[in-house]
Amino acid sequence: MSNDATYDPTPSNEELEAHLQTRNMVLNLGPSHPATHGTVRLRLELDGETIVKMDPEIGYLHRGFQKSCENVTWMQALPYTDRLDYVASLTNNFGFLSAIEHLMGVEIPERAQYIRVVGAELHRIASHLTTAAALGLELGGFTAFLYGVEARELIIDRVTELTGARLTTNFGRIGGLNRDLPPGWAEKVLKSLVKIEELTAEVDGLLTRNRIFTDRTRGTGVITRDDALDFGFTGPCLRACGVSYDVRKATPYWVYDRLDWEVPVGMNGDNFDRYYLRILEIHQSIKMIRQALEQLPEGPVIIDDWRIVLPPKDDVYGTIEGLIAHFKVVMEGVPVPPGELYHSTESANGELGWYLRSDGSGRPYKVHVRAPGFQILSGMQRLCEGRMLADLVPTFDTINMIGGEVEQ
Amino acid sequence: MRIGMIFISISLIVGALFTLMGASYALAGWLESLELFAGAGHLGAILVQMLVMVMVTATLLTLAERKWSALMQDRVGPNRARLPIPGLKDNPLAGLPHIATDVLKMLTKEAFRPKAASKFLFNLGPILAFAPVFALFAIVPAGPTVEVMGKQVMMVAANPDFGLLFLFAIASLAVYGTSLAGWASNNKFGLLGGVRASSQMVSYEVALGLSLVGMMLAFSTVKLAGPTGMTALQAPYLWSFNLLGLDVGIPRWGIFLQPLGFLLFFAAAFAETKRAPFDTPEGESEIVGYFIEYSGMQFGMFMISEFVEVVVLSGVLAAIFFGGYYLPFGNEALMGLPVMKAHPWLLGATLGTVFWLKVILLCYLQLAIRWTFPRFRYDQIQTLGWKILLPLGLANLFISGALVLWDPSLHSLALFGFVVLGVIVFLTLTPSRQVRLAKQAEEVHGGHGHGDDHSLPANTH
Numbered sequence: 001m002s003n004d005a006t007y008d009p010t011p012s013n014e015e016l017e018a019h020l021q022t023r024n025m026v027l028n029l030g031p032s033h034p035a036t037h038g039t040v041r042l043r044l045e046l047d048g049e050t051i052v053k054m055d056p057e058i059g060y061l062h063r064g065f066q067k068s069c070e071n072v073t074w075m076q077a078l079p080y081t082d083r084l085d086y087v088a089s090l091t092n093n094f095g096f097l098s099a100i101e102h103l104m105g106v107e108i109p110e111r112a113q114y115i116r117v118v119g120a121e122l123h124r125i126a127s128h129l130t131t132a133a134a135l136g137l138e139l140g141g142f143t144a145f146l147y148g149v150e151a152r153e154l155i156i157d158r159v160t161e162l163t164g165a166r167l168t169t170n171f172g173r174i175g176g177l178n179r180d181l182p183p184g185w186a187e188k189v190l191k192s193l194v195k196i197e198e199l200t201a202e203v204d205g206l207l208t209r210n211r212i213f214t215d216r217t218r219g220t221g222v223i224t225r226d227d228a229l230d231f232g233f234t235g236p237c238l239r240a241c242g243v244s245y246d247v248r249k250a251t252p253y254w255v256y257d258r259l260d261w262e263v264p265v266g267m268n269g270d271n272f273d274r275y276y277l278r279i280l281e282i283h284q285s286i287k288m289i290r291q292a293l294e295q296l297p298e299g300p301v302i303i304d305d306w307r308i309v310l311p312p313k314d315d316v317y318g319t320i321e322g323l324i325a326h327f328k329v330v331m332e333g334v335p336v337p338p339g340e341l342y343h344s345t346e347s348a349n350g351e352l353g354w355y356l357r358s359d360g361s362g363r364p365y366k367v368h369v370r371a372p373g374f375q376i377l378s379g380m381q382r383l384c385e386g387r388m389l390a391d392l393v394p395t396f397d398t399i400n401m402i403g404g405e406v407e408q
Numbered sequence: 409m410r411i412g413m414i415f416i417s418i419s420l421i422v423g424a425l426f427t428l429m430g431a432s433y434a435l436a437g438w439l440e441s442l443e444l445f446a447g448a449g450h451l452g453a454i455l456v457q458m459l460v461m462v463m464v465t466a467t468l469l470t471l472a473e474r475k476w477s478a479l480m481q482d483r484v485g486p487n488r489a490r491l492p493i494p495g496l497k498d499n500p501l502a503g504l505p506h507i508a509t510d511v512l513k514m515l516t517k518e519a520f521r522p523k524a525a526s527k528f529l530f531n532l533g534p535i536l537a538f539a540p541v542f543a544l545f546a547i548v549p550a551g552p553t554v555e556v557m558g559k560q561v562m563m564v565a566a567n568p569d570f571g572l573l574f575l576f577a578i579a580s581l582a583v584y585g586t587s588l589a590g591w592a593s594n595n596k597f598g599l600l601g602g603v604r605a606s607s608q609m610v611s612y613e614v615a616l617g618l619s620l621v622g623m624m625l626a627f628s629t630v631k632l633a634g635p636t637g638m639t640a641l642q643a644p645y646l647w648s649f650n651l652l653g654l655d656v657g658i659p660r661w662g663i664f665l666q667p668l669g670f671l672l673f674f675a676a677a678f679a680e681t682k683r684a685p686f687d688t689p690e691g692e693s694e695i696v697g698y699f700i701e702y703s704g705m706q707f708g709m710f711m712i713s714e715f716v717e718v719v720v721l722s723g724v725l726a727a728i729f730f731g732g733y734y735l736p737f738g739n740e741a742l743m744g745l746p747v748m749k750a751h752p753w754l755l756g757a758t759l760g761t762v763f764w765l766k767v768i769l770l771c772y773l774q775l776a777i778r779w780t781f782p783r784f785r786y787d788q789i790q791t792l793g794w795k796i797l798l799p800l801g802l803a804n805l806f807i808s809g810a811l812v813l814w815d816p817s818l819h820s821l822a823l824f825g826f827v828v829l830g831v832i833v834f835l836t837l838t839p840s841r842q843v844r845l846a847k848q849a850e851e852v853h854g855g856h857g858h859g860d861d862h863s864l865p866a867n868t869h
Contacts, residue, residue, distance in 0.1 A: 025596060027600075033696075034692060035693050049604075138693045139693075139782035140685065140687060140691070140692075140693065140781075140783030141780070141781060141782035141783075142779065143477070143480055143481050143780060144782075146481040146483065147481070147482070150482060206780070212685055212782050212783070212784055212788075213782045215784075215788055216782060216784070216785055216788075388785060388786065389600070389694065389695070390694055391785065393694045
């Protein structure tokens, strides 16, 4: 200090107003965490409780679905599709079969189409119930969750009676279905639907009008219509933003155009809309199942072409033609003509697309799945960044990421 | 058969409560008659009320929570644990063996401590979480002051002049256990939980204190027990008449004088206990909880302290707002009975049973709330505390103060209280605007789901 006159001991304004040096906290949510459905790691950068940056890291459930499909016959790939969206496996089974049938140019019997609608809608209800009720669980309302699970259990019971399995249904064959409805099944389903409606009303009553619930879900996890379209959202997540796009209405398959139903559409693209839309869709699906069971025609459930379907056991054991046909279908696979196509159906989470390519042998040359959850998960950042940690958990539920289909 | 079982269970509970209360009075009277030191009778209250009644009720609540939540959720609830005794082998005993198995599990598990955790503070956490909660019950009177073995016996562990201030002071200590546990475990989730807990508990202190000032004004005391305590002052009637020798009327209970104060206190105290819907520090689906690194009995301490909190909060609520150990009516008739005059301990045991029944009912209320509501978000809790509870508490304080000044007989305060109660009931029963609009829409469209536009109702936001 040679020149004392110029020395000013009071700190400058910038020094006084400078913020404390803080560092953001990096938090690993998952891969094993109660909120991560399936196994996914969310790498979060937190400023206090606000999410600055979020990075979903997938791969913990990768099973090599696409490559595995290339090593087996077309029908042997069907069980793999159960493991995609394991909450609604019938929609995957039927979607995959539908794509193959389109590639082959096969028209399935009417009865099979109706039963596929019933099965797919049953599993859509199951998936929506799981998502809507689990939102209660994420927000600490355990009771609503258990009501939803009780209703889902009824569906799983009916699906078990139909397919023989609770989760991995492996139902349907190329050209129709491998078995008809069990006797009395339709009446049981109608009875269950009444109970499911009651339980859905319970979930609805516990959550939808609850002030804490609406405060937690409205205006959180918002995505605009344009962003959603850019990311490639489909299904309930897109419709919650106000886009009325449903594959079942846009390009009707099976018998969806013969049923009287509507596409519910949301407005704000927030968690509440995504939740409530699913409740409305459950009612629409129930309506569809009732109509489909009423209109259900008599007749075969699978086409009568021994090159594609397995012959009846009597013919296999009794005739040489049957035995040869059985041998060829099992050993060589179904002969799918060379060609490629993209075909999509509406799964519980959105547009489930299949890009299939066949080289004429009995095995797929390439099977690519456009799983709806992947696009939605990639939009997760947009939904969560700048929001609070506590909002991440319900948002992660309402987008309904299913590890099986995202990571294949 | 079922009704008979329910009747037997209720009589068993009432009988057990009555016996324990009787024993409590007998013990306190005997200790007092020994004349060891002044106020030795309080030891009886400490031993029986705090160590037996509170702890046993809290332990039973761990089972009750599971059984009651099972009732609400269409489940059976715990029934797997059986006693390997012939005759009882096939009887689930309403799940009672589960308490024993839980304790065994907790005690035999490894008490794990993360390497980088601060050893001293980590071990201190559960202790600090448990002790203040437990100590809160000290000022709650569980029964009247009666004469046993020629000595006046008070059924309260301590009756300091500062009464409710003790409650505020000790309640604010509980935050240390929680935030220390979160911080000392050196876990990011735990840290988040600890921070959430401390901010929530600190901000609700204010509303908690303010909500009780109305009651202090009304009775001009901060004491709970004793003849000049809040409990005793709640027994007289506001309006009463005599019905066949039984006195019937509306007592001066806190719930009638201060319904708003009750709601505010209940909400604030609920937030202090960190139970749903205020369980953000735990938030098991988000951050798993401030006790994430604890295992074994240390975790058990956090768990049991939560249940003790429920019991203690019910006790405090019963003592301040529900007339403590007094019946809603018929107190004079009961005290006038010759058998009660001849054996005062009988009166004490009867009224003590009444107190504990009230506590059990309030515990049920708390658990019903816990199993019905979703969880608040951390910033919404702050909004509720500072922007809603605090201004309401201030308004309640000013109005109550003015009314007490204007009419010291508390009649106008009670009338105001009834108006508030009426408004609350009206607001609760009136369907919200959304529900009304939805009903209208349903009538117009003639049933659900027949509208042309099936978008969400425009008024949802």
